[in-house]
Amino acid sequence: PFDVLVVGGGPAGAAAAIYAARKGIRTGVVAERFGGQVLDTMGIENFISVSHTEGPKLAAQLEQHVKDYDVDVMNLQKATALKPANGDGFATVELESGAALKAKTVILSTGARWRQMGVPGEDEYRNKGVAYCPHCDGPLFKGKRTAVIGGGNSGVEAAIDLAGIVAHVTLIEFDSQLRADAVLQAKLRSLPNVTIVTSALTTEVLGNGEKVTGLRYRDRTTEAEHVVELEGIFVQIGLVPNTEWLNGSIALSNRGEIEIDARGETSLPGVFAAGDATTVPYKQIVIAMGEGSKAALSAFDYLIRH
Numbered sequence: 001p002f003d004v005l006v007v008g009g010g011p012a013g014a015a016a017a018i019y020a021a022r023k024g025i026r027t028g029v030v031a032e033r034f035g036g037q038v039l040d041t042m043g044i045e046n047f048i049s050v051s052h053t054e055g056p057k058l059a060a061q062l063e064q065h066v067k068d069y070d071v072d073v074m075n076l077q078k079a080t081a082l083k084p085a086n087g088d089g090f091a092t093v094e095l096e097s098g099a100a101l102k103a104k105t106v107i108l109s110t111g112a113r114w115r116q117m118g119v120p121g122e123d124e125y126r127n128k129g130v131a132y133c134p135h136c137d138g139p140l141f142k143g144k145r146t147a148v149i150g151g152g153n154s155g156v157e158a159a160i161d162l163a164g165i166v167a168h169v170t171l172i173e174f175d176s177q178l179r180a181d182a183v184l185q186a187k188l189r190s191l192p193n194v195t196i197v198t199s200a201l202t203t204e205v206l207g208n209g210e211k212v213t214g215l216r217y218r219d220r221t222t223e224a225e226h227v228v229e230l231e232g233i234f235v236q237i238g239l240v241p242n243t244e245w246l247n248g249s250i251a252l253s254n255r256g257e258i259e260i261d262a263r264g265e266t267s268l269p270g271v272f273a274a275g276d277a278t279t280v281p282y283k284q285i286v287i288a289m290g291e292g293s294k295a296a297l298s299a300f301d302y303l304i305r306h
């Protein structure tokens with residue numbers, strides 16, 4: 001059995017594993033895909049102290065750093081259930097392979113995924129104009145024309161953020177009205193370089209084979225098709241935590257995020273969580289790493305008291 005079993009091998013899980021292993025305790029990491037979202041990222045320019053890196057390079061460095069320590073890395077393994085400790089003091093993590101792992105403490109760091117539009121061109125032009133993270137990729141579109149898809153809080157926040165950097169923002173919302181908080185909507189409407197389009201269904205990402213050149217949408221009231229010429233599209237229709245496998249075993253927010261306290265502890269004693277899968281505000285690499293480190297220190301603190 002493990003002292004600390006980390007589920008998830010993204011920045012949060014890697015940081016948790018390193019911090020745990022450095023305490024000299026038996027540490028394991030189960031990951032469906034070691035590296036996580038970082039593997040799907042091109043340029044990274046906000047990983048503090050590193051001016052520029054690439055996702056696959058950072059993912060390889062995360063794995064190397066973990067392997068510098070005595071950590072049992074179980075890659076390409078999907079966790080399917082978490083069973084709380086029942087008297088023996090060991091929680092159980094069940095895997096798709098049929099195996100079951102026992103651990104005194106568990107750190108959940110299964111991350112999240114951006115909901116996609118599912119329209120032609122979206123996959124082809126991902127990282128070539130189609131983006132999901134305004135904090136990450138906003139500055140790449142300085143002085144260019146962009147669209148934000150989605151008029152909820154995250155979409156409207158993204159549009160306000162981008163309006164300060166890019167030349168023009170077209171916000172596209174499927175519903176007949178924006179769903180963001182009134183104060184955000186008022187701020188958005190006060191900006192001179194923002195156009196708001198409601199009742200619009202994005203139907204296609206247009207490109208020239210190399211990068212995005214525009215998008216096509218259908219006006220849902222008139223059925224008319226329109227094309228907007230632009231260089232960037234930020235998709236803000238939801239970030240979905242990878243927590244379906246935890247349903248029923250642990251407290252989740254109404255968005256499916258794992259509820260944690262200031263020390264990263266969940267509703268189950270001895271079970272901690274970190275990163276994009278949790279209620280932590282702002283989903284970023286440096287934040288996930290800090291949260292993973294914190295969860296590991298909390299797990300260690302739990303172990304020395306039990």
Ligand code: FAD
Nearest residue numbers: 008009010011012032033036037079111136275276284285
């Ligand atoms: P993740 O990176 O999502 O890792 C989750 C891990 O859990 C993976 O190993 C996954 O395989 C595993 N997992 C999931 N479910 C299971 C399961 N059931 N069983 C076992 N393992 C499981 N952030 C920045 O700071 N700067 C950027 O420039 C930046 N650009 C981005 C660009 C893109 C295209 C995307 C998608 C994200 C970007 N982000 C960026 C966000 C950043 O990648 C995330 O905030 C960060 O990776 C979160 O780390 P995490 O460890 O919490 O989760």
